[in-house]
Amino acid sequence: MCRCFVDAFLTHKQNLEEAGDKDSLYHDENLVYSVINLFAAGTDTTANTLQWCLLFMAKYPQFQDQVQEELSRVIGSRQVRVEDRKNLPYTDAIIHETQRLANIVPMAVLHRTSRDSTFQGYFIKERTIVLPLLTSVLHDESEWETPNTFNPSHFLDKEGKFTRRDAFMPFSAGRRMCPGESLARMELFLFFTSLLQRFRFTPAPGVTEDELDLNPVVGFILTPSPHELCAVSRQ
Numbered sequence: 209m210c211r212c213f214v215d216a217f218l219t220h221k222q223n224l225e226e227a228g229d230k231d232s233l234y235h236d237e238n239l240v241y242s243v244i245n246l247f248a249a250g251t252d253t254t255a256n257t258l259q260w261c262l263l264f265m266a267k268y269p270q271f272q273d274q275v276q277e278e279l280s281r282v283i284g285s286r287q288v289r290v291e292d293r294k295n296l297p298y299t300d301a302i303i304h305e306t307q308r309l310a311n312i313v314p315m316a317v318l319h320r321t322s323r324d325s326t327f328q329g330y331f332i333k334e335r336t337i338v339l340p341l342l343t344s345v346l347h348d349e350s351e352w353e354t355p356n357t358f359n360p361s362h363f364l365d366k367e368g369k370f371t372r373r374d375a376f377m378p379f380s381a382g383r384r385m386c387p388g389e390s391l392a393r394m395e396l397f398l399f400f401t402s403l404l405q406r407f408r409f410t411p412a413p414g415v416t417e418d419e420l421d422l423n424p425v426v427g428f429i430l431t432p433s434p435h436e437l438c439a440v441s442r443q
């Protein structure tokens with residue numbers, strides 16, 4: 209019975225041991241570090257993106273109106289399910305646009321070439337550190353109509369249907385891209401819709417929408433600067 213990552217790891221370890229493999233990488237230390245990595249890479253990233261979602265909603269009430277209209281029309285008061293996403297194109301576009309503009313992992317993760325390589329005519333020596341700059345794609349002026357402005361239309365066609373964009377890559381690309389993408393997308397969708405279903409997000413009393421500052425706190429991850437928002441019950 210394989211319930212989770214730890215079960216899969218231990219089963220594989222046992223199979224290798226039974227087959228006489230004594231040098232396997234499936235040992236306890238690697239198990240512990242892999243689990244730590246999953247928690248470290250999987251918690252702050254999604255929580256931060258959700259904070260950006262709420263900040264954008266408080267700053268742009270006209271977009272929040274449209275999300276809440278769509279949620280009321282399609283879902284009503286029942287609990288949202290993952291399968292509802294296809295019927296909530298506007299809400300999906302808002303989450304995508306948040307990830308695009310917030311650009312929370314701007315330099316992805318450091319990589320190092322394992323052999324001499326040539327990429328687009330450039331020679332890259334073995335063991336060179338490479339930083340894939342996700343900002344250059346997520347804010348690319350040749351890809352996005354308004355690269356530096358929050359604009360859910362980036363992900364909607366003329367009929368209001370959700371549309372994918374090749375330049376949307378907050379989870380990076382290639383063989384080492386984020387393995388948590390589908391979990392993160394599911395979490396973002398369920399938490400964001402459940403919150404917006406129940407609450408209206410506004411700036412704190414005495415603060416205007418214009419005063420909400422979208423400049424991030426710069427670090428390995430770009431987080432919103434500390435804000436106080438009000439969550440006003442809609443029920």
Ligand code: HEM
Binds near residue numbers: 385386387
């Ligand atoms: C909004 C949420 C998330 C974003 C924006 C995000 C983004 C990224 C990015 C850009 C990378 C670097 C990929 C590269 O090296 O080119 C990465 C790596 C990684 N992510 Fe995520 N991530 C998110 C959520 C998660 C979750 C929920 C998990 C797991 C539960 C996770 C686990 C990992 C791991 C283990 C790596 C390292 C992969 C490797 O080096 O092979 N991430 N993520």
